[in-house]
Amino acid sequence: MALTDWQKFIVELSANPLTGNLLGSVVPLSLAGAIIWRSSIQGAMIVALGSLLTVIRHTRRDN
Numbered sequence: 001m002a003l004t005d006w007q008k009f010i011v012e013l014s015a016n017p018l019t020g021n022l023l024g025s026v027v028p029l030s031l032a033g034a035i036i037w038r039s040s041i042q043g044a045m046i047v048a049l050g051s052l053l054t055v056i057r058h059t060r061r062d063n
Contacts, residue, residue: 006031 010033013019023041 006034010034 010031013034023037
């Protein structure tokens with residue numbers, strides 16, 4: 001069944017120290033928790049990129 005495969009995958013992700021340090025641990029060990037976990041990381045990266053581009057735009061205006 002696909003649900004048991006997802007549970008195994010999420011448990012392996014939670015056990016991996018590299019993934020835990022870079023992306024944080026998957027708190028709710030469920031499929032919905034994994035989706036929220038991955039989308040929150042991607043959202044944070046998009047906000048960081050937008051902030052970086054905004055800072056570059058406003059600091060390079062006088063040049």
